[in-house]
Amino acid sequence: MAEKINVTLKVWRQNQGEEGEFKIYQAQDIDTEASFLEMMDIVNEGLTLSGIEPIAFEDDCREGICGCCGAVVNGKTHGSHERTTLCQLHMRKFKNNDQIVIEPFRAKPFQVLKDLIVDRSGLDAIICEGGYVDVKTGNAPEAATTPIKRALAEASMDAAQCIGCGACVAACPNGSAMLFTAAKVSQYALLPQGHPERAQRATNMVNKMDELGFGNCSNEYECAVACPKGIDVKNIARLNREFIKASLMSEK
């Protein structure tokens, strides 16, 4: 039998361009089997009925794979359940009469659009600088044309797990996007298909990251703890190598 609990929410409310503040709301009779976002839905329904504007938050798949949702819950990005996104956090992780502090992912480039929704388009802008491979379109090539070592393919897939949620940026003491950028650079740097453009990819993506006002990596590894997909800091070491090599040996 599922239990019902009452919790107090301390939620960041803010309209774009205005000063924000924490507001307190009660969440009554919440099923412990409910997910965190379902709890938020229930609270929002109550707020709507009593004429208060519902709390704005982002979500999409609610399966932990899209990277839309995310907030800092009681000081932890995506809440206390490791290796999952906020939508996969469940109310059984909380006790009756708990207070839950919910605030948006914060960093200079992540300006609050509304309540818990922040502008993460900076991450897209970094991708636009080289988070892809230029290939001629046409028929799919024969699969065995380009041999790839199994270990490298696996490492590439590990990096490619990044869903771009921005938790690493929020968790970083310096608001750095290094883990994100490192994952995006690594997934191609490890595969032969990514090699022709690897120098310009590392250079352009890092330069974009700097330009947007993300901080510097100080090798404190908070990002790797926060990452819902378990992206490892070995990718940051790889990005450093890629960038240093590209800087020292570029033709320009």
Next chain:
Amino acid sequence: MNVKQTFFSSIGQKVVLATSGLIMFLLFLIPHMGGNILFLFGPDLFNSYAAHLHQLVPIVIGIEVLMLVSIIVHMEAATRVTLANWRARDKRHSLKSTPERSLAARLMPYSGGMIFLFIVKHLLDFTIAAPKEQIYLNGHVVNDVYGMVYAQFQHTGEVLFYLLFMVAVGFHLSHALQSTLQTYGLYIPRKGSKIKLISMLVAIGMAGTFAIIPIRAYLFY
């Protein structure tokens, strides 16, 4: 090579920071510690070492210039990196769990600033101020550097000041050594890293070795 990008991008600045720090560690801190150890073997050996150092003036001046350049470059890059990091965190979370970052990492800008102030004082104490006494050693007149160091550390305040200096150096090194390698692109894992452990042991060992002189001079006069 693209100079602007190499030295002024986020990773480039960190490479500059790491390299200038590494130069100071390898060419200054380690030889300095080696010389200091001789203090434990009595006045003759230590004064003879100091006198020999004076005969190597061209090399010493060369290293001094290199140190000066390294300190300026290190502090300039550190200031830029730190200010950029603070700017990127304009609004803070009201609650923030930081399970991973070490105290040493958190204190880097502060331990660095302290070390700079200490270096200035250290130079005033032992380099700018000339030894008052001269003694005979094997038929030569040499400066009594040993006596000068001893005299300095008869004051409790001076000893405590220098010990605080060593704590700052220890903290700074324990993050700096492993962080330098990660910045160069060597992978330093989050958990169970031998390099992290070695980095901490070297930091404690070096700070401890430096701290022996004031402690010994103070306690065993």
